[in-house]
Amino acid sequence: MTADDRIQMARTDDRVLGRLLTSIADDPFSESEILARLFREGGGAHTIGVTGPPGAGKSTLTNALVADVLARTEPDQRVGVIAVDPSSPFTGGAILGDRIRMGDHSGDARVFIRSVSNRGVLGGIATSTPAVVAALDGLGFSHVLVETVGIGQSEIDIASTCLTTVVVVPADWGDSVQASKAGFLEVGDVFVVSKADRPGAERTVADLSAMLDIVPSEGWRAPVLPTTALDGGGVASVVDAIEAHRRHLRQSDAERARQRSIAVATVEAAVETLTRRALAERMAPDVDAVVDRSTDPWSVAASFVDNR
């Protein structure tokens, strides 16, 4: 089957699409011909990262965002959701949890939900996530939402994978100082204070807004919006803000800059994949020599880099 045939089938059959994305998530280079084609056709999707600390309500919010986005888009447009899961790929408890919370849309033909493993890579997203996002973009999805595991220090990656980054902070997340430490403030284009039905929401909104006052904004002031995503409360305002951010990007030089950082991150991720693979292959014989102590790790490392 040619690459074009497979692309055509992936457009019309979600099982084919699912298998293609599994293959891409596993190893983007195994699908390089398809990715090359899809990438050239892409660029039309609004890619939206949803990040925040564990249990912040990211999946619940993502589910509600999808419902609102679907209500606003043409019937022939599709929304993709990628949940980057900290544990095993495609099966396992945590993913099941996400499936259940996103269950509202599991039977909706306009929604495609896929979990990818982050394979223990720090940074909140897997190295193959940019490739999966690019594939859905190239296949014509109008919106691609990426929910990332929030792991404290390293939400930065998601900001260089998506056009708009939504940072979710729970209402009762008392220690707001952590926010600046975690680098949340710099990456967020839209801030959501989730679980606003709980005590502390107003204070968290105020604290975040005050902190954002001192972050350089370059023409876009990130709004701080309370939600109770369980019942849909505040979700429309979040989608309004996400759309406003997209318009802001379009109307300023910021879009090119954003796309540039996405390009850099995507190339870097691909280089990392290839480099690790090549290194593992080249290293194997020398590792035995290190174990035998007939050479040492530093001499081996130097021999690679100097190419002696």
Ligand SMILES: Nc1nc2c(ncn2[C@@H]2O[C@H](COP(=O)(O)OP(=O)(O)OP(=O)(O)O)[C@@H](O)[C@H]2O)c(=O)[nH]1
């Ligand atoms: N009270 C209240 N609880 C909420 C709200 N939104 C989410 N929750 C609850 O918070 C818990 C975590 O929600 P998730 O959406 O799974 O959070 P998450 O950030 O995706 O979690 P991980 O992916 O495991 O990091 C669940 O028990 C939700 O029911 C809300 O608006 N109000």
Ligand SMILES: [Mg+2]
């Ligand atoms: Mg989740």
